[in-house]
Amino acid sequence: MSDPREHHEHGYIRLPAHMVTRRRLLRAGAAGLGAVLLGACSDSSGNRSTGTAEQTSGAPLTTLSGFEEFADTVKVVTDGEFWLVESNGLPTHDMMVGITSWQQQVPVSQPYTGTNAWRIPSAPAPADEPVSGRTALYRGAIALAVNGVPIFNALNNRGDDAYLAGELDKWGGHAGRGDDYHYHIAPLHLQDSVGRKHPIAYALDGYPLYGETEPDGSTVTGLDEFNGHESPGGTYHYHGTRTYPYINGGLRGVVSVVDDQVDPQPVTTAFRPARTPLAGATVTGFTSPEPGSYRLEYSLGGATGEVAYTVTSSSVRFTFTDPQGTVTTETYAREGTRTGTPGSSTAVES
Numbered sequence: 284m285s286d287p288r289e290h291h292e293h294g295y296i297r298l299p300a301h302m303v304t305r306r307r308l309l310r311a312g313a314a315g316l317g318a319v320l321l322g323a324c325s326d327s328s329g330n331r332s333t334g335t336a337e338q339t340s341g342a343p344l345t346t347l348s349g350f351e352e353f354a355d356t357v358k359v360v361t362d363g364e365f366w367l368v369e370s371n372g373l374p375t376h377d378m379m380v381g382i383t384s385w386q387q388q389v390p391v392s393q394p395y396t397g398t399n400a401w402r403i404p405s406a407p408a409p410a411d412e413p414v415s416g417r418t419a420l421y422r423g424a425i426a427l428a429v430n431g432v433p434i435f436n437a438l439n440n441r442g443d444d445a446y447l448a449g450e451l452d453k454w455g456g457h458a459g460r461g462d463d464y465h466y467h468i469a470p471l472h473l474q475d476s477v478g479r480k481h482p483i484a485y486a487l488d489g490y491p492l493y494g495e496t497e498p499d500g501s502t503v504t505g506l507d508e509f510n511g512h513e514s515p516g517g518t519y520h521y522h523g524t525r526t527y528p529y530i531n532g533g534l535r536g537v538v539s540v541v542d543d544q545v546d547p548q549p550v551t552t553a554f555r556p557a558r559t560p561l562a563g564a565t566v567t568g569f570t571s572p573e574p575g576s577y578r579l580e581y582s583l584g585g586a587t588g589e590v591a592y593t594v595t596s597s598s599v600r601f602t603f604t605d606p607q608g609t610v611t612t613e614t615y616a617r618e619g620t621r622t623g624t625p626g627s628s629t630a631v632e633s
């Protein structure tokens with residue numbers, strides 16, 4: 284499909300075999316990194332953790348500022364070189380409400396765990412050639428919010444501002460082609476959760492992203508084209524803003540970019556073919572009647588439609604009720620725990 288309104292590409296979406304049109308092998312990360320994470324996670328005593336911040340209790344290490352607030356659902360450990368962040372990719376706030384350019388995707392939990400965890404450099408360093416988000420990084424995430432939700436470029440793959448295009452809910456997010464929830468602008472609502480002293484996100488180059496004020500409460504001045512600047516102490520950080528670039532407008536720090544996206548980063552596994560835009564629809568409601576069950580409501584031409592779905596680790600079952608009242612059901616199998624050699628990943632591009 285080459286619908287010009289097709290949603291921007293989401294990097295690292297892996298399709299089931301019957302949907303695969305082109306196969307590429309991508310190596311992600313240094314060999315052994317995944318093994319380190321697995322070791323840190325599987326050893327309940329934590330005594331075998333490596334790196335500078337040794338785990339001393341059974342609880343996961345959460346000393347990366349900002350993440351503490353979400354320690355119940357977002358796990359952070361370190362292997363010394365990277366902070367390794369595990370989450371299911373779903374926020375605790377409601378989702379999808381307010382979208383006026385809806386691609387008919389819905390939020391489904393993602394296995395950002397083990398070798399598929401997020402990796403944030405623990406010692407960020409300025410790059411000789413920073414990468415601008417205006418012309419690159421249109422695929423995949425460029426940052427991770429402290430509630431475990433990834434943040435993508437504010438521009439979609441047509442170069443359009445996803446927020447101004449009506450693609451985002453009132454929290455700045457939506458579900459992508461892998462039914463993966465992510466933000467495209469700064470989740471400034473997290474300022475209320477973590478307080479101004481803490482970052483609301485980290486760019487995938489390792490630099491923190493604060494809200495609309497400095498950590499000491501003073502006014503933000505002198506932001507560069509990446510929405511960042513050096514603090515008086517000489518360390519670089521980004522800020523969230525209410526206008527473009529909203530988030531880090533690129534990556535000032537050292538990263539590896541492969542196929543226009545930061546590499547490595549978690550693989551998103553699509554379990555159904557990408558949906559098409561539903562012209563004229565507005566998402567009006569989203570509820571979770573019980574854990575793993577969701578109901579999205581939309582209005583179209585004065586009538587109401589609904590997508591009800593139930594998610595488990597192995598399947599997703601949908602019941603669609605269109606505005607004419609026609610009911611259809613679809614069930615999709617999901618892959619279980621991602622398999623592969625620790626320290627490498629296999630991705631299939633759509």
Ligand SMILES: [Zn+2]
Nearest residue numbers: 435458459467
């Ligand atoms: Zn998106």
Ligand SMILES: [Zn+2]
Nearest residue numbers: 497503520522
């Ligand atoms: Zn600042």
